[in-house]
Amino acid sequence: MQLAAFLNAGAQGTVGWRHPNAPTSFLSASHYATMARILEDAGFDVAFVPDSLTVPRSLGDSFEPAVKWGTGTPRMDPVPVVSVMAAVTTHLGIAATASTSYNQPYSIARTFATLDHLSGGRAGWNVVTSFQDAEAQNFGSRSLDAKKDRYGRAEEFLRVVTRLWDSWDDDAVLLDKDNGVFARPDLVDEVSHQGRYYSVRGPLGVPRPPQGYPVLFQAGASDAGRDLASRWADVVFCSHESMESAQDYYRDIKERARKWGRDPEQVKILPAATVVVGEDDSDARAKHEAFARLVTPEAGLSRMAYHVNVDLTRYDLDGPLPSLEEVGVEGHYKEIMEFSRRENLTIRQIGAWYGARTEGGMVGSPVHIADTMQKWLDNKAADGFMIQPTHVPGSFREFSDKVIPELRKRGLVRTEYSGTTLRDNLGLPRPARNEWIHRAAVKTEGQ
Template sequence: MSTTHDPAAPRLHLAAFLNAGPQGTAGWRHPDAGDGFLTAAHYTHIARVLEDAGFDLAFVPDSLAVPRSLGGSYAPAVTWGTGTPRLDPVPVITLMAAATRHLGVAATVSTGYQEPFHVARGMATLDHLLDGRAGWNVVTSFQDAEAQNFGQDRLLERQARYARAEEFLEVTARLWDSWGDEAIVGDKESGVFGRPEAVEALDHRGEHFAVRGPLSVPRPPQGYPVIIQAGASPAGRDFAARWADVVFCSHESLESAVAFYADVKARAAARGRDPDQLKILPAATTVVGTDLRDALAKHEAFTELVHPEAGLSRLAYHVDVDLTRYDLDGPLPALDEVGVEGHYREVVEFAAREKLSVREIGRWYGARTEGNMIGSASDIADTMELWLDSGAADGFMIQASHVPTAFDEFAAHVVPELRRRGLVRTDYAGATLRENLGLARPERGEWRNRAASTATAPAGERP
């Protein structure tokens, strides 16, 4: 086990995943769960807890629809709190950043239902106002219900969504780069505010977007806000290898995590990127007890809160497949096209190993704990260190079974053990989120290195 390490450069990065709404299918039912997800105090409390614990980042996901994946109705989602309600994440992360000084914050924004100019302007503004602490989780959306809120009957197929996202990222990065870092002079005596020669138009005309530019906001403090991505399909991995600074993933075993880590890092290297400049953070739902027996009892009590239909609703939401079409007491059939491929692969892996029916999968899925992070603080630290040393992770995306208490418990018990081992910072050394993650600031024009790459992906999997 590790003994000493520079606390200013942590080996293990910590991010927090929290809904701007109820936490999961049963988290809101937990006796210790708060019910203030519609209040500012709820999010500012969590932000301060995370910053005191040395977290790099708080990340808020999003969805642009009330799910209709189970039985074609939104009733199960509303009944069980599956994927709904969801507050707009950008005001939420702005609140969290205002309550802290160092914590990075990131919000999900879909490339499917926005325009590059809107996102570039909003994220640049946020990065300036937060002194370089902003991040953007890039998604292509995964539910037909989202498309139906924006004038479409169905989502575009996966490859088309990623083609649009590729052009979206290129245009957005070019907009951020349309101002040079030296563009603003602000010389009151001469009356010269800026250097027009340091600002350039895009005049972009592509398959999906036509953007003249330049952006109306100067280049962000971080160059580009930190880009987060969670695609697990070959197209998603390839996209992450080009654009992502942080990859959020989920695995049912250490072996699958190691394989994913090696593959995505290799894809980044094949495109001329330094693999260390892409941080991979698997999900970890921690259940902390005084010992393993106590933690298992806590988890069993949590599992008892999960109604089977609520678990099925959550699974149907993530895979975007109506599971009521199948025999719920039979095995999960092979599904050709799913919403979140990473979650589907986890389910297939676990269900095959445990020989579960669809109904049993729902019960498990409603209370699943990624990474098997159940035990005492020392047990959880052991598992995290094993994943780190095995080449499975650069850190973890901590998911709370219930909020805010599970974050409070992780900060109070697990973080001190991680700090004792020299794995997690005791203070923030960097001024920006990029610096605290150990990521270089992109030079102006960096988009060319990512968007124009023609390298071949590993194993011939380039989509």
């Protein structure tokens, strides 16, 4: 079982900052250093840091709800945050989010190659296309590009970044002091990319990363997103309201990977799991109920509107949520619709639920949590989990102290790290030079 920790670079979630045990130190380096040590002691594979390039304006085209309720803000730059975490650990992987819509391939290739070298091969890049008009408005546009264009840009972006990582051969650096030769020019190539969106000459100014490519993360939920994820991603992050919907997604991503000519076992799928663990099931339910009481419907609505990128105030909040044609995070939208239709909820009621939802049904005793996780693994709904805390660092401490021993007893998670890189610990091969050619290739014949 792979384990990732979902960790905001700022206050935790919509109400996590309100938890009685939540510290106020989320703008300090020590806050992230503490969590990194907790995660490494528990044997987590990676700390995963999401990002957004705006203060959301999803309700009434105003940033006031997001600021008032702490919805999607603050968001510090994730790269310095994970660098702090890498500096105090030896094995924990560190994955930072960066958008292909508002960055350039050369700068992203250099940033993550540098991070991979400095961490000893533990870096990951979460590839996103961005989903908020408010993000576009911070970068000179009135609204997001059409989804087709965003994913077309992302595809070309990935081709260029991986070619830049491949511009140095693994053996290019000689450091021949006697003859004064630093590196072999014949083992360094220009990229000379001329595409629809980017023109990049290369080569990269950083030698090839220790992992070949830092581990690529993606959260594809739409059809275009699933194609991008199944073609390029090493790890796919997703969110589901039921094990059945997770199974459908798991099956689809693995099949798409096979059609792209990839080994489906080399695409790790990690559904979100919000774990609330107690001494027994009753204690865990009481903890979650106390957490849910911290949620105001307005804060939950602000969070939901941010994720679906739709101003919900245009609808009757005491009526049902209508079907929406264009949404931000399609995975969250499907999760919302599945739950609201099953429970027959109004928009306001959905908001209250969404602010404190526990993905994966992970509320209970350590045995219950482990049973649920094992069921998802055995029924091909997951290769592991992205653990979402209700508050930090307390949730991770409780998971580490109570659930990890039960998982270890079953042989589901490691007792110690066996590899030195994030790819080693995820069971992923190191890409050979020019692996990008295969990932950019067309589907297998007949598909």
